[in-house]
Amino acid sequence: MRPDVRRWLSRRTYTAASWTAADLAGAKRSRGSTVSVVLPALDEEPTVGAIVAAIHEALVRDAPLVDEVVVVDSGSADRTAAVAAAAGARVVDTATVLPAHGRVPGKGEALWKGLHATSGDLVVFVDADLVGFDPQFVVGLLGPLLTDPGIGYVKALYDRPLVTTEGIVPSGGGRVTELLARPLLNAWWPELSGFVQPLGGEYAGRRELLERVPFVSGYGVEFGLLVDLAGLAGVDALAQVDLGTRTHGHQSDAALGRMAGQILQTAIARRPGTGSPSPELLQFLRTADGVEAVSWDVAVTERPPMRTVRPAAGRGRS
DSSP states (O other), rough: OOHHHHHHHHHHHHGGOOOOOOHHHHHHHHTTEEEEEEEEEESSSHHHHHHHHHHIIIIIISSSSSSSEEEEEEESSHHHHHHHHHHHHHHEEEESGGGGGOOOOSHHHHHHHHHHOOSSSSSEEEOOOOEETTTTHHHHHHHHHHOOOTOOOEEEEOOOEEEEEEEEETTOOHHIIIIIHHHHHHHHHHTTTOSSOOOOOOOEEEHHHTTOOOOOOTTHHHHHHHHHHHHHOOGGGGEEEEEEEEEEEOOHHHHHHHHHHHHHHHHHOOOEEEEEEOOOEEEEEETTEEEEEEEEEEOOOOOOOOGSSSTTTOOOOO
């Protein structure tokens, strides 16, 4: 493992249990900060209401940590908007936010317009399809931002169980992360290889940073934000927080392929220079003490065309 990544992992990896909502509410009050929570949503009627209600009860009513909860609806065909509003969220439609810029499909569009539709100094993004949502997710993401002024962006890390016809695979989710995003980061941005869940949909940041980087319209938004914010503020301004386990719906392989295509486009647009990729791949295993990094050498050797190594055309093999 690179020494700089090892140092970053030890300095910038936290656990959500390190903070309570009440403690952070006091820190927020003393700093004069404000907090917005944004949930991008498209046909999430079964889950969005419970998430909004949990945030309101624990982090608006019981501990004044969150100032506004905004659901950004990307034109849902179900009752997502009504359910979210009934649970206490302010609901905005992507078509009505910055209408002069039009409307394009994709999660990144909802996040970008959610940034415009909110006013908090600190912005927390939470996917609207989470099952068994815990308000401590929001607490954990805000912890580093409210206790360390040197941190500007925080990603969640967690286990992602995969539900299959044969049962539950405890860490089987995140297939696009393991097959595409992690190898890309290790190859071209190895300084970011310590992020356990680079594509995770739960993260928080300071508005002053988030408003200075572009938002990719589709599923490449998380990859783009990670790379761009690291380039803008430096890797040491980024952190990750262990939230334990995150459960949500899973997409088909075909849908994941389309997601991977958007992430690949995002990465290609940001690829640094023309040098050779790093030959190291850092992967992570859940242990009793948290997560453990495991390093692999994935370098390949390319042999020349066979005809160039034969002494002369037509000569027998040797």
